[in-house]
Amino acid sequence: MPSATAGYAPDLEKYLKSLKGQPLEAAVENLISLLKRRQIRGSEACAVVTAQMLLQVVARTRWQEVDGLIDNVTRIGRRLVEAQPKELVIGNIVRRILALIRDEAAEDRNEPLSETQSDPPMTPQSEPASLYLLRAHLSTCTEQEPAGDFLFNPAVPQTRPGSVASYSSVNVPKSLFRLLSASPSSNIDGLSSPHRQSGTSTPQTTSQVHALRSEVIDGIEEIKDEISQVDDQIAALAEVQIRPGDHIMVHQPSPTVERFVLRAAAKRKFTVLIVTEPPRKKTEQVQHAVFRKGLATAGITVINVMNSGSMAYMSRVNTVILSARAIVANGGAVTNAGAAAIARAAHEQGNAVVVLAGVYKLSPVNPFDEDALIEWGDSSSFVSFADGSMVNNVEIRSPVTELVPAEYIDTYITNLGAHSRDHLASLIGDHYRQEDADFHLGDASDR
Numbered sequence: 001m002p003s004a005t006a007g008y009a010p011d012l013e014k015y016l017k018s019l020k021g022q023p024l025e026a027a028v029e030n031l032i033s034l035l036k037r038r039q040i041r042g043s044e045a046c047a048v049v050t051a052q053m054l055l056q057v058v059a060r061t062r063w064q065e066v067d068g069l070i071d072n073v074t075r076i077g078r079r080l081v082e083a084q085p086k087e088l089v090i091g092n093i094v095r096r097i098l099a100l101i102r103d104e105a106a107e108d109r110n111e112p113l114s115e116t117q118s119d120p121p122m123t124p125q126s127e128p129a130s131l132y133l134l135r136a137h138l139s140t141c142t143e144q145e146p147a148g149d150f151l152f153n154p155a156v157p158q159t160r161p162g163s164v165a166s167y168s169s170v171n172v173p174k175s176l177f178r179l180l181s182a183s184p185s186s187n188i189d190g191l192s193s194p195h196r197q198s199g200t201s202t203p204q205t206t207s208q209v210h211a212l213r214s215e216v217i218d219g220i221e222e223i224k225d226e227i228s229q230v231d232d233q234i235a236a237l238a239e240v241q242i243r244p245g246d247h248i249m250v251h252q253p254s255p256t257v258e259r260f261v262l263r264a265a266a267k268r269k270f271t272v273l274i275v276t277e278p279p280r281k282k283t284e285q286v287q288h289a290v291f292r293k294g295l296a297t298a299g300i301t302v303i304n305v306m307n308s309g310s311m312a313y314m315s316r317v318n319t320v321i322l323s324a325r326a327i328v329a330n331g332g333a334v335t336n337a338g339a340a341a342i343a344r345a346a347h348e349q350g351n352a353v354v355v356l357a358g359v360y361k362l363s364p365v366n367p368f369d370e371d372a373l374i375e376w377g378d379s380s381s382f383v384s385f386a387d388g389s390m391v392n393n394v395e396i397r398s399p400v401t402e403l404v405p406a407e408y409i410d411t412y413i414t415n416l417g418a419h420s421r422d423h424l425a426s427l428i429g430d431h432y433r434q435e436d437a438d439f440h441l442g443d444a445s446d447r
Contacts, residue, residue, distance in 0.1 A: 011039045016052055024060050028053065028076055035084040043089045043325050047227050047360050050080055050093040055220045058097075058213060066105040066212070073097055074439050081440045086375045086401070088326035088334065088363045091440055093223070095364065098436040100219040104212055223360070226415070230358035231259045233415035238264035241354060241413070246318040249273040249310070249346075252336045254323035256356050258291045260413075261321070265298040273303045273317065275310045275342065307338045311345050320346040322404065324357040326373075329366035329428060331406030331421040333357070334373050337399040343408040352410045359414045364428050364437045375400040 015034060019027050031053055034040045040049055057076050063069045077094030084090060234256060242248060242264040250257050250272065261272060272295055276287045286292070295302050305313055320342055324333040333339075333355045343353050367373055377400040412419045419427065 012045050012049060015040065015049065019052065019056060024056060027056065028079065032079060032083040035080065035087075035090075038084075041087075043087065043361055044227060044230075046084070046087045047089045047093050048224060050077075050090045051097070051220055051224050051227070053080065054094065054097050055217060058216050058220065064209060066101065069212075069216075070098060070101055073101065078440050086373070088328070088365060088373075089361055091365065092326075092360055092363050092432075094439065095432045095436045096223055096360070097216075097220060098439065099431065099433040100223075101216055102433055102435075104215045104219065227358065227360055230360070230415045231256050234356055234358070234413055235259045235263040237413055237418060239267060240418070241319065241321075241411075242268060242270060243318075244268045244270060246270040247273065247313075247316050249275060249305075249313070249317045249320045249342065251275045251307075251310075251320070251322055251339045251342050252277070253288060253291060253321075254356075256358075257321055257323045258288070258294075260356055262291075262294050262298070265295060265300045269299060271301045271303065273305050273310075273313055275305045275307055275338070277307055277338065307341075310342055314345045314349050314351065317346065317349075317351050319352045319354055321354050321356065324355050324361060324404075325401060326361050326363050327355070327357050327412065327424070328363050328373075328403075329424070331409060331412075331424055332370070333404045333406075333409060334401055335404050337402050340402050340404045340408075343404045347408045353404075353408055354411045354413060355404070355409050356413050359416055359427065359431060362414070362424065362428055362431070364432050370403050373401070373403050 011034065015031065018030075022030065031040075031049060035046070040046060054073055054077065057072050058069065061069075061072045063072060073094065077091070077098075081091045081094065238260045242261070248261065248270055250261065253261070253274065264270070274288060274292070292302055303313070322333065322335050322339050322343065324335055326334040328334070335355075346353050377398045379396040379398040406421055409421065412421070412424065414427070416427070
């Protein structure tokens with residue numbers, strides 16, 4: 001497994017640029033390979049590339065019904081999840097797009113119901129032949145006897161032309177005047193309107209397919225814009241969470257945490273304790289150098305703390321700020337390894353633990369096996385393979401990520417605001433559909 005160092009963004013950019021010149025199936029296989037080799041990694045990168053790939057699926061695959069589009073997105077999304085199951089945001093984006101498709105299809109089903117009320121009256125040239133014959137028959141009947149007796153008197157025979165005998169087998173109003181006022185989209189041919197079906201397979205014409213395709217593509221573009229704006233929207237809440245004179249502890253700060261703290265540093269003075277792992281290479285550059293420089297420019301006091309010595313400073317800390325790679329349904333946060341111990345120490349000390357994450361990182365998955373969320377890295381940096389006697393007799397595991405239990409977290413800050421653990425369920429319900437929660441557990445024959 002390649003080391004978790006910077007430098008993956010160029011591969012993401014090159015892949016996104018290559019999408020236009022590749023067949024869809026080749027692009028999917030290429031992305032699966034990149035995800036398996038961890039050449040595209042990180043929550044934001046995986047979310048962006050998943051959204052872009054599914055946009056290609058919507059735009060370039062052929063389908064005539066909504067069910068066909070949902071099947072295409074589900075099939076490709078399941079393959080992406082299987083390529084890198086540790087990145088929960090891949091499944092989150094697939095579920096968001098599936099919910100988007102269902103919502104757009106539901107809106108399309110409702111629109112014709114309101115449009116039929118304002119349809120102009122039909123001319124003899126535009127109305128169906130059977131309806132035209134019925135109108136002529138009505139005019140003949142009204143000349144012979146009063147309309148009231150014809151419509152409401154059971155003693156008067158109500159003969160109909162043979163061409164409209166099939167009307168008696170469907171659910172049609174008894175009144176002939178009400179029948180003539182029915183819109184052209186009524187079920188006068190004995191077939192139910194596709195927009196009134198309970199299923200999702202609504203598009204039946206080319207124009208409807210093109211309209212739905214355009215709406216879904218616009219929705220995916222909005223999801224991509226949301227991902228790109230998450231850091232700025234979260235940073236806007238920094239002044240509420242950080243007070244003057246506070247001691248803030250951050251663990252291996254991500255770009256989201258860095259922007260959050262720097263936004264508060266623009267107007268307030270406080271102290272930042274940066275907890276990092278000891279450098280594994282002597283030639284390695286200073287970790288988070290740009291972040292440290294920005295804090296120094298703002299006049300913020302910075303204290304460097306090694307991960308193993310962070311407990312000694314906990315009594316002086318007011319707030320611990322962590323960045324989540326994903327947040328599961330029960331409130332647990334997948335973070336960089338080492339954050340769980342800091343969160344537990346802060347919880348025992350009575351200090352607030354704040355987790356920063358965009359809404360796209362909220363997952364409806366509630367794993368039964370928490371170990372399945374942990375990603376393991378290369379152990380050669382701790383024990384050299386040159387030391388054969390130790391390597392052959394000791395098993396060394398180096399975690400890259402771990403799960404911070406929900407009971408250690410006080411506040412979740414997303415691009416939609418600050419939330420408690422009890423509010424996460426409503427956020428998840430607003431962005432996902434229940435029928436898509438387990439889309440990745442399909443049959444092997446569908447893959």
